[in-house]
Amino acid sequence: NIKLSSMAREKGFKISEYGVFRGDKKIAGYDEEEVYKTLNLPLIPPELREDRGEIELALQGHLPQVVNYSDIKGDLHIHSRYSDGSLSLREIAELTKELGYEYIAICDHSQSAKYAYGLTSERLKQQIKEIDQLNQELKEIKLLKGTEVDILQDGQLDFPNEILKELDIVVAAIHSGFKKNVTERILRAMDNPFVTIIAHPSGRLISKREGYDVDLEKILQEAKSKQKALELNAYYDRLDLNEFYLKKAKEQGIKISIGTDAH
Numbered sequence: 277n278i279k280l281s282s283m284a285r286e287k288g289f290k291i292s293e294y295g296v297f298r299g300d301k302k303i304a305g306y307d308e309e310e311v312y313k314t315l316n317l318p319l320i321p322p323e324l325r326e327d328r329g330e331i332e333l334a335l336q337g338h339l340p341q342v343v344n345y346s347d348i349k350g351d352l353h354i355h356s357r358y359s360d361g362s363l364s365l366r367e368i369a370e371l372t373k374e375l376g377y378e379y380i381a382i383c384d385h386s387q388s389a390k391y392a393y394g395l396t397s398e399r400l401k402q403q404i405k406e407i408d409q410l411n412q413e414l415k416e417i418k419l420l421k422g423t424e425v426d427i428l429q430d431g432q433l434d435f436p437n438e439i440l441k442e443l444d445i446v447v448a449a450i451h452s453g454f455k456k457n458v459t460e461r462i463l464r465a466m467d468n469p470f471v472t473i474i475a476h477p478s479g480r481l482i483s484k485r486e487g488y489d490v491d492l493e494k495i496l497q498e499a500k501s502k503q504k505a506l507e508l509n510a511y512y513d514r515l516d517l518n519e520f521y522l523k524k525a526k527e528q529g530i531k532i533s534i535g536t537d538a539h
Contacts, residue, residue, distance in 0.1 A: 279327050283315050326519065350379035353424065353447055353475065353507065353535025358403050359384035360392040361539045365406055365419065373417045381420040381445045381535070382407060386434035388426045389451055395423070397439050404442060420444040424475060426451050431464030433471070440470035447507070447535070449475035450488060458488040462495055466502045473533045474499065476509040476516040483513055492521055496528060505531040511538075 277291070284291040289298055295305020296314050304310040309319045317334050321342045324330040333339050355361035356368055363371070365382060372380050384403065385394040395403065400423065407419045422445040426434040433440065433448060440446050448465045450458055458479075465471055477495055480487035499506050506525055509516045514537065517525065525532055 279331055280311075280315065283331075287315070289314060328523070346376070348377070348534065350377050350381075351536050351538070352381040352420075352422075352445065352473065352533045353383050353509065353537050354380050355384050355424070355537070355539045356382055356403075358382075358399065359389070359394055365403075365410055369410060369414055369417055369419060373414075377417060379418045379420055381422040381447075383422040383424040383445070383447045383535070385451075386423055386425040388428065388434045394426075394434075397435060400435070400439060401442075422447060424449050427461050427465045429453050429456060429461070431457075431461040433465060433468060437468070437470060440468070443470070445472045446470050447473045447475045447533075450479060454479060454485075454487075455489045458490040459494055462490065463498050466498050466504050471504060473505045473507050473535075475507045475535075476514050476537075477506050478516050478518065478521070480516050480518070481513050482515065487516070492517075496521065496525055496530060499525070499530050500528050503531075505533040507533045507535060510534055510536045 281291045284296065289296050289303070291311070295302045296311055297303065304314045312319050317331070318339060320330055320334055320339065323342055324339070330339065351372065354368060357364050361384070368380065368382070382403070385392040387394045387396045404421050407421050411419055421443045423435065423440070423443060424447045425440070427448050427450050428434060448471045450461065462474060462477070466474065474495065478487040478490060478492060495506070498504070506517055508522060522532065
């Protein structure tokens with residue numbers, strides 16, 4: 277708003293919550309597109325309104341396109357009834373097929389997450405078998421075999437590599453010890469060749485806590501070096517990575533995984 281108000285003043289206008297005015301005459305403000313048009317700008321989507329270069333890009337005609345629902349082809353972080361989710365694998369597959377998805381990753385909690393009915397190695401093997409059976413039956417969507425595996429206090433993972441190598445996707449996550457060597461633990465987890473994605477890298481919960489004691493600059497550097505993806509956890513109370521580090525990750529060529537963390 278401050279940047280737009282400054283641009284309006286340069287043109288002899290005034291912008292307020294009531295619209296755009298030339299003197300006492302309202303000249304725009306019946307909708308947002310009209311307001312932007314008075315400043316020779318295209319409508320900038322609310323998601324981009326951070327004054328981090330989007331206005332300059334709009335003036336140059338290079339405003340990036342916002343991802344729409346129709347652009348999303350899959351979900352790389354879903355929990356099922358095997359752990360603390362509410363739906364069976366088949367129910368998840370049918371619902372996401374209705375959304376037009378082509379693939380989903382089933383990433384239930386690992387054995388240390390007892391509060392979330394985390395899977396033992398044997399139960400994970402059982403789930404792998406069920407997913408294989410469903411994939412033979414279901415033709416319009418593919419279920420990826422995955423896990424949200426805990427990163428333990430020493431940086432080791434909660435499942436052995438013998439199990440992890442059987443999976444299509446391994447999402448590694450911090451769920452305890454938020455102030456205990458978090459950066460070092462995540463870096464060590466990324467040394468594991470079977471880790472695909474680091475889940476909710478900052479650990480923030482928007483309504484509850486700021487997040488881990490973690491050096492995200494080092495995490496980004498290592499993710500680029502080890503070619504690991506970082507998650508954009510789309511659960512509304514996480515949105516993690518945040519927009520600042522997402523921009524940095526994009527600039528560094530780091531892959532971003534989008535998952536709802538649906539339960």
